[in-house]
Amino acid sequence: MDVPRPARTAGGIFHRLDAEWAVLCADPAVRDAVADWLMADHLADGVAAATDGVADSWVRGLGPAQVLAALRPRRGRLTDELADAVLRALLRRAAGADRSATLAARVIVQAMIPAAVRMARGQVRPFGGRCFDHVASVTVAGLFEVARSGRIHTRPGRPAANLALDTLRYVCAELAADHEEHAEDLAAAECLPDTAPGPARAAQAGEVRAAAAVAGLTYAGPVGEAEAGAARLELLELVLDAMDAGALSPADGRAIAWHYTAAVPDTKAAARAGTTAGAWQRRRSRAVARLTAAAQLRPAA
Structure with missing residues (x-):
């Protein structure tokens, strides 16, 4: 994706992803590419109707911001039929070998950030080297890899749930491998008693x-x-x-x-x-x- 990279921001990988997302949404070439996808997949009308209160879709043009709004209905959960259809179409494109596959996977990652945050928090441990930033980076990498794998869009059921479960498997495997590699050095630390919970x-x-x-x-x-x-x-x-x-x-x-x-x-x-x-x-x-x-x-x- 030939788009300008935002300056590195503080606050961890999720803040950096949000900053990069703002740059993507502002890029005319990216907006045109996403609009072409929606038209080709016969999803433009549905996304435009779903985002009518978010943006004047047909005046400003459909783009990644409108796709994200359609993918996060009702308190951020991917639950309705349109969200499933849009996510499945993105997963099909992300499984390709051209440059647009990378962009499709990036849109999927942005849509799944709320789930990724919860997943990362659930895998943090007080000992064993599992700080939030490290686990968050592994989680985002896992989301991207699973989105590009081509395994999800062919399955029945909710694509978001399948994507989250496969990503969790990836994260657990990566963290387990990392734990085994450093187990000898961390064995003593993991035997320490938990301290009082901090802020x-x-x-x-x-x-x-x-x-x-x-x-x-x-x-x-x-x-x-x-x-x-x-x-x-x-x-x-x-x-x-x-x-x-x-x-x-x-x-x-x-x-x-x-x-x-x-x-x-x-x-x-x-x-x-x-x-x-x-x-x-x-x-x-x-x-x-x-x-x-x-x-x-x-x-x-």
Whole structure:
């Protein structure tokens, strides 16, 4: 892509990606290329209609900014039919061998940044060399590689969920290999006890609690003291990650969270969910199995 590179900015790889994205969106050649893709894939009308409140698409021309707006509907989640169609078309182009494939993969990476941030946070460890910046760089590299691989657009189901799961596998494999390479030097550090959570961990815990409340994983009202422990917060984070990746449905997430973090009796939980206690127990059992399978993709701390 022959576009000017922005000056290196502080704040890590995600801030740099945002700065680069602004340059891409301002480049007329990039806008023309993306508009041609949308026309060729018969997606221009849908993207224009979806972004009508974001920009005057037909006056200013369709481009990467409008594609990103279509890919991030409803609180940043890739959920609707148009978003799936646009992402699948981009994945087909990213699997090519020409210069436009790199641009298509770059658009995909920008669309998946919210998921990449959550993925990177979930893989950070206090010891073992897993600082956020390092894990974030591995995650972005994994997103780009998986987007270019050509494996996702041929699969059934949500392309965003498939993309996130394949990226998580890539990240876990890379971090595990890095851990093995440096295991001897880091063995002593990993045996040190955890210290009290610092400001960063406290802020992350607050984000997890807020996201859990929005997703309905808390039984009633704000998270109580019993739900604020580190183990319970980690479980909530695992459930939220699995829901974002498409491994768990919202009802599955509630079945796990209400039982293990709030100790809600099955009869009460089932009544609130409008089902029977037996059906609720079976849902939780299946959800736990799916969560366990997804969690096994993550290397041990």
